[in-house]
Amino acid sequence: xxxEQLSGNLIQGLVLGMVYGMxxxxxxxxxGVLQVVNVGHGAFIMVGAFTALTMFQAMGVPxxxxxxxxxxIGMSLGMLFYYxxxxxxxxxxxxxxxxxxxxxxxxxxxSVVGVILLMWLTSGFFKVxxxxxxxLGIVFLYAIAxxxxxxxxxxxxxxxxxxxxxxxxxxxxxxxxxxxxxxxARGYNWDIGKIDLGITVLPYTKLxxxxxxxxxxVILYLWFNKTRAGMAMRSVVEDDVGARVCGVNVDWxxxxxxxxxxxxxxxxxxxxxxxxxxxxxxxxxxxxxLKAFVIAVLGGLASPYGAFFGGVVFGLLENGSYTLFANIPxxxxxxxxxxxxxxxxxxxxxxxxxxxxxxx
Amino acid sequence: xxxKGSGKYLPVVPVLVAYGALLGYGLMVxxxxxxxxxxxxxxxxxxxxxxxxxMTGYVDFGYVAFMGVGTYGMAVSIYNLTDKGLGGWVxxxxxxxxxxxxxxxxxxxxxxxxxxxxxxxAIATIGVNEGFRFLIEGARIWNGSEGxxxxxxxxxxxxxxGAMAMGTFWADVMMFAVAILAxxxxxxxxxxKVGYALTALREDEDAAKVMxxxxxxxxxxxxxxxxxxxxxxxxxxxxxxxxYVYPTDVFEIHYTVEAIIIVLLGGAGTLMGPIxxxxxxxxxxxxxxxxxxxxxxxxxAPIIIAIIVLFPEGTVxxxxxxxxxxxxxxxxx
Numbered sequence: 001x002x003x004e005q006l007s008g009n010l011i012q013g014l015v016l017g018m019v020y021g022m023x024x025x026x027x028x029x030x031x032g033v034l035q036v037v038n039v040g041h042g043a044f045i046m047v048g049a050f051t052a053l054t055m056f057q058a059m060g061v062p063x064x065x066x067x068x069x070x071x072x073i074g075m076s077l078g079m080l081f082y083y084x085x086x087x088x089x090x091x092x093x094x095x096x097x098x099x100x101x102x103x104x105x106x107x108x109x110x111s112v113v114g115v116i117l118l119m120w121l122t123s124g125f126f127k128v129x130x131x132x133x134x135x136l137g138i139v140f141l142y143a144i145a146x147x148x149x150x151x152x153x154x155x156x157x158x159x160x161x162x163x164x165x166x167x168x169x170x171x172x173x174x175x176x177x178x179x180x181x182x183x184x185a186r187g188y189n190w191d192i193g194k195i196d197l198g199i200t201v202l203p204y205t206k207l208x209x210x211x212x213x214x215x216x217x218v219i220l221y222l223w224f225n226k227t228r229a230g231m232a233m234r235s236v237v238e239d240d241v242g243a244r245v246c247g248v249n250v251d252w253x254x255x256x257x258x259x260x261x262x263x264x265x266x267x268x269x270x271x272x273x274x275x276x277x278x279x280x281x282x283x284x285x286x287x288x289x290l291k292a293f294v295i296a297v298l299g300g301l302a303s304p305y306g307a308f309f310g311g312v313v314f315g316l317l318e319n320g321s322y323t324l325f326a327n328i329p330x331x332x333x334x335x336x337x338x339x340x341x342x343x344x345x346x347x348x349x350x351x352x353x354x355x356x357x358x359x360x
Numbered sequence: 361x362x363x364k365g366s367g368k369y370l371p372v373v374p375v376l377v378a379y380g381a382l383l384g385y386g387l388m389v390x391x392x393x394x395x396x397x398x399x400x401x402x403x404x405x406x407x408x409x410x411x412x413x414x415m416t417g418y419v420d421f422g423y424v425a426f427m428g429v430g431t432y433g434m435a436v437s438i439y440n441l442t443d444k445g446l447g448g449w450v451x452x453x454x455x456x457x458x459x460x461x462x463x464x465x466x467x468x469x470x471x472x473x474x475x476x477x478x479x480x481x482a483i484a485t486i487g488v489n490e491g492f493r494f495l496i497e498g499a500r501i502w503n504g505s506e507g508x509x510x511x512x513x514x515x516x517x518x519x520x521x522g523a524m525a526m527g528t529f530w531a532d533v534m535m536f537a538v539a540i541l542a543x544x545x546x547x548x549x550x551x552x553k554v555g556y557a558l559t560a561l562r563e564d565e566d567a568a569k570v571m572x573x574x575x576x577x578x579x580x581x582x583x584x585x586x587x588x589x590x591x592x593x594x595x596x597x598x599x600x601x602x603x604y605v606y607p608t609d610v611f612e613i614h615y616t617v618e619a620i621i622i623v624l625l626g627g628a629g630t631l632m633g634p635i636x637x638x639x640x641x642x643x644x645x646x647x648x649x650x651x652x653x654x655x656x657x658x659x660x661a662p663i664i665i666a667i668i669v670l671f672p673e674g675t676v677x678x679x680x681x682x683x684x685x686x687x688x689x690x691x692x693x
Contacts, residue, residue: 165664
């Protein structure tokens, strides 16, 4: 009985683990290239979830087809926040928008136009309030100040600064989405049948989400290893000074990998809603941020594929330990599972901070 | 900067003036006690947090866990010992337990997390806070997720008017005491070997090690002091004031973030910074909640980004630069 329960849950854990892994790749990519921990990670997952929800409910687009849209939204958000908030803190040349190349200016203009278009498309949801104008005013003034003043690199507190900036970016996203969609929990129902394995039942949507995650991980792997652009990005991970000497535009690689990381994260939000299509609300990201940290550390923090495997391991451990805790009387299995995952985090950080799966 | 002689502890004057003025304002102006209590909470939070983060440059994202166990220390004392006929002494025992719990937790956390640096430290400490909360809920320690409500016990221990006064007035006064204790400890550390060692560590940990400074020892001293202060703050601001405790309330990561914001607004590693930051943050939050309820975070988040990118030294940091070379230099650190 226990064995059947356990193996059924482990299958679920494997499928969920792939989605978890995909949802963490963006975090690891950004840490690997920029050495920035994206504390607002969960908020970007939430944006993806709302993209899937809106496209499914308003336009009847199945969530699978929402993936490219989510990726584009993620890339634009990534570019916007990179140039607006992260670049002044981490860029090796330590400059602001003022000294941007023509391409950088084009990207900013494009991102702003994209975001405005997005707002216009969703304008039916707008409830205009004086606070929104105040918010937009502050953002506008900040942009002008950044343009004139340029920001500067803060070697000493850069790490703290990036943690806080990414956290604040997450808060901005949550609050903006709350203004657009209110904070009530939503869900959608996309039923395309299910497969009965005897010990557990898997809806096709879950399988599709896992396969999609695997496919994206494989594409990313091929892109990193077989294309020039991917190798350029990897060279920055290895040694950014060396990459610069070899003629890689490190500034642009930073921007590209940040927005690619955000793009992947937003995409994973779509896949996660295919797995759990309920409970979509502006503050749903918090638990995912914490899980993503555990997974990223499992995989070595700086490696996107490590993160993918870390996700699979985490999914198996989470569901496996849940089954075991549920059979011990006097415990609340849900909370104990979460406790277990954080114990795991600490143990790994203590004995093997380079991640479980890295040989070196 | 080595300061010797009688002027060594002069910067305590503006601290005492600031807290005295805040307390006086609360006592004189009717109807403002609620605001004053909130401001005192933020100042104390910043002051206690600054002792570790400001002086070492390490960001403890799980800081609120120390406040949480401090709250539980007081709660456990009142909840379990009131029937033993100890009267008001349960409060004293509660403070001792609060300090003890937070020191023990900080020793456990420090043993793991202080070996790590930078982003790894931040992630490990987030894990500690969440892990501890889920341990309490999952293993049903201290009533688990049902929490502890001890209003009845408070009334039994202090009498009905006494318990009321404790919640509405004396808890806040004790908070001021914790704030001043935190400020004095910060100053003493700054002016002694601990502070010099930590400054060296903050600037360049490897170089400090090479110079023969036992960085681990000083990191642990600052970490434990800061944690114990957080425990005391939790015991006053949450346990004595609210007279109930739920794990989801006291392990809420947003308090850590508020602490970081306060310290940054004021200036990390300065003595006056947390007071200035706490006042700015508290007043802004209070009035935004009145004028634009529900929009505070939307307004705050871009302001925080702007401050971090454009003014990384914080208010007091800028002030310190401006005052260098003037007579006031000795008072503002």
